[in-house]
Amino acid sequence: MKIIICLPKGRNLKESLFFLLKKNLKLNKNKNRKLYINTNKKNIYVLIIKNNDFKIYKKNNFLDFIFLGSDMILNYYLNFFYNYKYLKINTFFISIISNSSYINNLKSLKFYTKYKKILKNYLNFKNIKHKIYNMQGSVENSCILKSSNLILDISESGSTIKENKIIEIKKISVFNNYLIYNINILYIKIFTYLEIIYVKNKHK
Incomplete structure (x- = not known):
């Protein structure tokens, strides 16, 4: 029975690995760049x-x-019936950020972000007319280089905002991290494992 734990790359990877380490789950050295990384626990990848x-x-x-x-x-x-557990690691904000404290055209605001659905719901709720453009990668650069006046992006310590002299206009939400697990798949794996051990082996 193989148990697979997925860790997305990005800001939470180090914290996630540290969380697993505190639970006595340690990754083995990945010399061959394998897709699945072995751990110190048998059958957990x-x-x-x-x-x-x-x-x-x-x-x-x-x-x-x-x-x-x-x-x-x-x-x-994501509307799926998975179980989840709140993790006390790396709480962060999502904020509206600008390169100017004064926005000329308040009738129709233009935003760049990779969080289009979150921003759209917020602006519609506030009844603000807007145009949203999708942008991946370092969204802050478009604000720093003044190719856009407004962005929506993740804000943690706020050091990037201060160092580049851009302005955090509004924190619109606080986000946390979750451990999500598919209980149905786990049950299937457990029952399959038990069947192999106790049923099939019995008739050999």
Whole structure:
């Protein structure tokens, strides 16, 4: 029976690995760049994936556990009947950020972000007319280089904002991290394992 834990790359990877280490689960050295990384526990493997790839793994039931920020859950409208546990690691904010404290055109605001659905819901709730453009990667650069006046992005310590002299206008939500697990898949794996051990072996 193989148990797979998915860890998305990005801001939470180090904290997630440290969380597993505190639970006495340690990754072995990955010399051959294997897809699955062995751990010090037999039959437990860690799979490190790109942030957006978790949708494919979830859809095809390739994972048992995944560490996921609530920003990803909300932005992708994940409505699946998984169990979850709140993790006290790396609380962060999602904020509206600007390169100017004064916005010329308040009638129709233009935003760049990779969190389109979250921003759209917020602006519609506030009845603010807007245009939202999708942008991946370092969203702050568009604000720093003044190719856009407004962005929505993750804000943790606020050091990037201060160092680049851009302005955090509004924190619109606080996000946390969750350990999400598919209890149905785990049950199937356990029952299959028990069947192999106690049923099939019995008739040999």
